Amino acid sequence: MRHPSDLVDILERQLGERGVLRAPADLARYVCDWAGDRLGMPLAVARPASTAEVAEVVRLCHAHGVRMVPQGGHTGLVAGALPDADGGELVISLERLNRIREIDPVNFTMTVDAGCVLDTVKQAAAEHDCDFPLSLGAQGSCQIGGNIATNAGGLNVLRHGMMRQLVLGLEVVLPDGRVWNGLHALHKDNRGYALAQLFLGSEGTLGIVTAAVLRLCPRPDQSRTALLGLPSVEAVVALYGLARRDCSDLLTAFELIPRRCIELAMEATPSLRDPMDAPSPWYVLMEVAATGPVDLGVMIERLLERGLERDLILDGVLAGNEAQAQQLWQFRESMLEGQRRRGEHLRTDISVPISAIPAFVEAASQAVMAASPRCEIIAYGHVGDGNLHFNILPPADMAEADKRPHLHDLEERVFTVLDDFGGSLSAEHGIGRTKQAAYLARLSPLERQLAGGIKALFDPRGLMNPGRILPPR
Amino acid sequence: MRHPSDLVDILERQLGERGVLRAPADLARYVCDWAGDRLGMPLAVARPASTAEVAEVVRLCHAHGVRMVPQGGHTGLVAGALPDADGGELVISLERLNRIREIDPVNFTMTVDAGCVLDTVKQAAAEHDCDFPLSLGAQGSCQIGGNIATNAGGLNVLRHGMMRQLVLGLEVVLPDGRVWNGLHALHKDNRGYALAQLFLGSEGTLGIVTAAVLRLCPRPDQSRTALLGLPSVEAVVALYGLARRDCSDLLTAFELIPRRCIELAMEATPSLRDPMDAPSPWYVLMEVAATGPVDLGVMIERLLERGLERDLILDGVLAGNEAQAQQLWQFRESMLEGQRRRGEHLRTDISVPISAIPAFVEAASQAVMAASPRCEIIAYGHVGDGNLHFNILPPADMAEADKRPHLHDLEERVFTVLDDFGGSLSAEHGIGRTKQAAYLARLSPLERQLAGGIKALFDPRGLMNPGRILPPR
Numbered sequence: 001m002r003h004p005s006d007l008v009d010i011l012e013r014q015l016g017e018r019g020v021l022r023a024p025a026d027l028a029r030y031v032c033d034w035a036g037d038r039l040g041m042p043l044a045v046a047r048p049a050s051t052a053e054v055a056e057v058v059r060l061c062h063a064h065g066v067r068m069v070p071q072g073g074h075t076g077l078v079a080g081a082l083p084d085a086d087g088g089e090l091v092i093s094l095e096r097l098n099r100i101r102e103i104d105p106v107n108f109t110m111t112v113d114a115g116c117v118l119d120t121v122k123q124a125a126a127e128h129d130c131d132f133p134l135s136l137g138a139q140g141s142c143q144i145g146g147n148i149a150t151n152a153g154g155l156n157v158l159r160h161g162m163m164r165q166l167v168l169g170l171e172v173v174l175p176d177g178r179v180w181n182g183l184h185a186l187h188k189d190n191r192g193y194a195l196a197q198l199f200l201g202s203e204g205t206l207g208i209v210t211a212a213v214l215r216l217c218p219r220p221d222q223s224r225t226a227l228l229g230l231p232s233v234e235a236v237v238a239l240y241g242l243a244r245r246d247c248s249d250l251l252t253a254f255e256l257i258p259r260r261c262i263e264l265a266m267e268a269t270p271s272l273r274d275p276m277d278a279p280s281p282w283y284v285l286m287e288v289a290a291t292g293p294v295d296l297g298v299m300i301e302r303l304l305e306r307g308l309e310r311d312l313i314l315d316g317v318l319a320g321n322e323a324q325a326q327q328l329w330q331f332r333e334s335m336l337e338g339q340r341r342r343g344e345h346l347r348t349d350i351s352v353p354i355s356a357i358p359a360f361v362e363a364a365s366q367a368v369m370a371a372s373p374r375c376e377i378i379a380y381g382h383v384g385d386g387n388l389h390f391n392i393l394p395p396a397d398m399a400e401a402d403k404r405p406h407l408h409d410l411e412e413r414v415f416t417v418l419d420d421f422g423g424s425l426s427a428e429h430g431i432g433r434t435k436q437a438a439y440l441a442r443l444s445p446l447e448r449q450l451a452g453g454i455k456a457l458f459d460p461r462g463l464m465n466p467g468r469i470l471p472p473r
Numbered sequence: 474m475r476h477p478s479d480l481v482d483i484l485e486r487q488l489g490e491r492g493v494l495r496a497p498a499d500l501a502r503y504v505c506d507w508a509g510d511r512l513g514m515p516l517a518v519a520r521p522a523s524t525a526e527v528a529e530v531v532r533l534c535h536a537h538g539v540r541m542v543p544q545g546g547h548t549g550l551v552a553g554a555l556p557d558a559d560g561g562e563l564v565i566s567l568e569r570l571n572r573i574r575e576i577d578p579v580n581f582t583m584t585v586d587a588g589c590v591l592d593t594v595k596q597a598a599a600e601h602d603c604d605f606p607l608s609l610g611a612q613g614s615c616q617i618g619g620n621i622a623t624n625a626g627g628l629n630v631l632r633h634g635m636m637r638q639l640v641l642g643l644e645v646v647l648p649d650g651r652v653w654n655g656l657h658a659l660h661k662d663n664r665g666y667a668l669a670q671l672f673l674g675s676e677g678t679l680g681i682v683t684a685a686v687l688r689l690c691p692r693p694d695q696s697r698t699a700l701l702g703l704p705s706v707e708a709v710v711a712l713y714g715l716a717r718r719d720c721s722d723l724l725t726a727f728e729l730i731p732r733r734c735i736e737l738a739m740e741a742t743p744s745l746r747d748p749m750d751a752p753s754p755w756y757v758l759m760e761v762a763a764t765g766p767v768d769l770g771v772m773i774e775r776l777l778e779r780g781l782e783r784d785l786i787l788d789g790v791l792a793g794n795e796a797q798a799q800q801l802w803q804f805r806e807s808m809l810e811g812q813r814r815r816g817e818h819l820r821t822d823i824s825v826p827i828s829a830i831p832a833f834v835e836a837a838s839q840a841v842m843a844a845s846p847r848c849e850i851i852a853y854g855h856v857g858d859g860n861l862h863f864n865i866l867p868p869a870d871m872a873e874a875d876k877r878p879h880l881h882d883l884e885e886r887v888f889t890v891l892d893d894f895g896g897s898l899s900a901e902h903g904i905g906r907t908k909q910a911a912y913l914a915r916l917s918p919l920e921r922q923l924a925g926g927i928k929a930l931f932d933p934r935g936l937m938n939p940g941r942i943l944p945p946r
Contacts, residue, residue: 104828106710106827107826107827107829107859153661153663157661158660161638165638178919180919180920181917184895186824186826186896187824187827187857187859187860188635188824188858188859188860188901189900190623190624190626190897190900190901190902191899192920192924192943193924193942194637194670194675195920197637197667197671197673201665201666202666217717217722218718237579241578245691247765248723249690249723250722290722292720292721292772293719293721293768293775294767299767302766351659351660351661351662352659353580353658354660355577355579356580382661386659387660422657422659423659424657424659424661424663426662426663427659427663431663431665439664439665446653447653450653450666450668450931453930454666454927455666457930470665
């Protein structure tokens with residue numbers, strides 16, 4: 001058995017100085033995610049600059065029995081790409097694989113390296129009058145490879161689907177260093193088992209995605225945004241059904257926002273004014289987008305009329321131009337900042353059937369308030385996906401040391417209610433390490449066996465991002 | 474080792490008389506597919522009426538070491554669900570699992586048994602003002618379980634995706650009789666590996682799908698259909714890019730039809746008149762559909778104007794009402810009948826990048842005509858999916874016995890050209906047995922190992938639809 005530090009020396013010779021980082025100061029930005037979470041230091045950080053270099057790094061790790069952590073933009077938030085506390089993992093950062101390989105606007109596809117930042121990909125598509133329709137808060141940092149590994153969702157899923165629906169082909173370095181070339185630019189392809197689908201959402205545990213063929217759509221040339229005040233979550237869900245129909249499925253966003261989030265947004269960004277004369281208990285931030293001769297103004301006005309007639313809407317603001325639309329979106333962004341400023345809090349990322357959202361919010365709120373009457377619940381999310389961030393701020397005067405166990409207890413209560421509604425405890429972010437205990441507690445023996453079998457098939461030595469999704473062997 | 478015929482006796486006791494067919498006359502309709510292909514007779518046909526009965530049948534087959542063939546509506550056309558020539562396979566027909574279990578129009582989902590016929594599912598959705606947007610020629614016969622097993626495509630993929638995009642959850646009986654309950658009605662769910670995706674397109678080789686949660690969309694309340702004449706395949710592809718933009722992605726169909734197919738349609742249905750004053754070398758049958766306040770007439774007229782201005786369109790017919798639209802669609806249906814009447818011919822089901830369609834059609838036609846100057850090429854298909862049925866009618870006076878080997882030789886020539894374009898030799902129908910040799914010849918050792926490993930993980934004894942996709946062990 002060779003020594004792991006020998007491996008780092010070999011990597012340095014293979015990849016050059018820019019390709020390997022080992023000084024603690026250089027490692028700092030690879031051990032911490034967006035939320036500030038960290039576990040430990042890696043053996044080193046490898047920064048291969050090509051698929052061949054990724055394959056070489058993986059082959060060497062495999063030969064040395066060294067565990068690997070593929071890493072993108074640090075925005076996954078479930079500790080899936082953070083190096084382990086024991087210091088024995090090699091981080092493989094994809095950041096230098098950042099070429100747009102090809103854009104084919106006639107085929108509505110582009111081929112990109114895994115380390116491309118999502119915003120860069122979106123801009124490159126826009127230059128060809130196309131849109132890559134994945135939209136996330138983290139799009140300025142997150143990388144396509146991470147989006148694939150976690151099957152990313154975001155704001156526009158109701159129209160365009162998750163990452164799973166937006167990927168046509170993949171190139172993957174398997175845990176032993178062999179390269180699978182599945183970079184097909186085909187909209188339809190039914191040859192055998194869906195290997196690419198298996199890598200999507202596998203959180204880097206089956207191999208390292210090095211490139212992908214992405215599906216594009218025409219770039220919208222017009223959009224309209226509205227912020228609406230509603231009396232109840234029931235009204236929000238009813239309005240969603242109406243909006244799907246009245247807006248001819250041109251709906252790109254339909255975000256649920258509670259009153260408390262509007263207040264948090266105004267706290268965080270003092271220039272924001274209360275958007276309507278009177279506060280509403282719930283708000284919806286919605287957007288429609290189109291290309292070609294569709295009058296989105298008429299469309300959205302008719303929806304508002306019909307919503308008012310049916311008492312689904314109390315009041316609303318329709319953005320008259322792009323600047324006003326951005327101001328409305330500012331509420332969505334600032335409310336996250338306002339939440340962050342409140343310090344330690346519980347973030348969840350759950351989904352239920354859309355029809356169950358009102359009853360779930362009611363039941364989960366009751367369960368939480370019964371156990372912790374002075375906490376604050378902030379439930380916002382993507383209505384069209386049944387995806388809620390049912391978050392909890394602990395009482396402001398609670399001792400810091402008590403907050404984490406208290407919130408953990410509340411999380412379990414929320415998950416127990418969720419089980420009754422047939423919900424998912426990870427709608428968007430995946431399992432990583434953070435959700436693992438709750439995930440495994442709900443996994444049937446059959447599912448555990450199949451998941452373990454898939455892992456063992458691709459990674460028999462258990463070296464590729466081990467301990468994420470499933471426990472290490 | 475117990476004898477297979479013992480198994481049939483046991484099954485008869487378990488499932489009752491309606492549940493097992495063994496008389497040759499009763500088996501006739503289970504051994505032949507839509508195209509008239511057949512291989513051999515099964516041991517018997519089991520017709521379980523519930524998931525529990527399917528599980529019991531599978532458990533017994535597993536215990537007796539008897540091979541199983543799950544069977545839907547016989548419309549797959551790659552011999553994937555036809556019983557083997559050796560008479561040792563038990564057909565498991567899903568036709569009695571035909572309940573619509575639940576429709577949730579607020580969640581835009583429905584839960585159905587695998588044996589439900591696609592048309593029945595579509596009608597049930599329509600009663601709730603929803604649409605299940607999978608549309609196939611075979612929709613009056615094909616079953617949802619078969620659609621899932623083959624990841625079915627069809628006419629509306631460019632708008633709504635393949636079956637893979639339309640399934641949220643599955644219930645599957647595994648090859649040893651255990652039941653996997655993955656019937657989640659969640660639009661977003663990132664818990665671990667994508668098991669459901671693996672079953673989609675696995676052609677019944679990993680287990681038997683018994684139920685599914687399907688994704689619905691609002692039912693369109695208006696549509697417009699046009700048949701356009703175009704000068705070239707290049708013009709067809711250029712018009713497609715224009716149509717995606719001018720029709721705000723409300724395009725539901727964009728079908729390529731060569732002049733020869735219009736003639737075949739008129740031969741098969743004499744009441745059809747040549748649709749325009751002068752023939753065009755190529756036609757496009759297109760449809761847009763919407764809900765809510767969108768003026769599809771204005772939309773499609775502007776597209777026609779812009780297409781005429783740019784010399785992409787030579788002439789066109791816009792249906793003024795539903796009856797006229799159906800008449801235009803009649804060309805699409807009758808051309809298939811006209812093709813069928815010409816007797817033995819080569820059907821392919823291939824895909825290339827959309828941008829490569831013109832060059833591929835040119836190159837493949839040249840390769841075929843060089844080898845067989847008197848055959849007729851009929852290339853039609855779904856432009857938005859890059860999916861062509863590049864079919865070949867042999868010379869009419871060729872001896873019947875010579876046709877099959879001749880067509881097989883031409884198919885290989887077409888596939889060789891396809892390889893140069895990075896295409897797929899099975900866009901929609903899957904591999905089954907018919908495409909297996911060509912598929913395996915192009916599979917890399919790595920892909921072969923992974924596919925074999927997946928099969929072995931789910932079906933270690935190799936009893937579930939063996940010999941389809943991969944060779945039997």
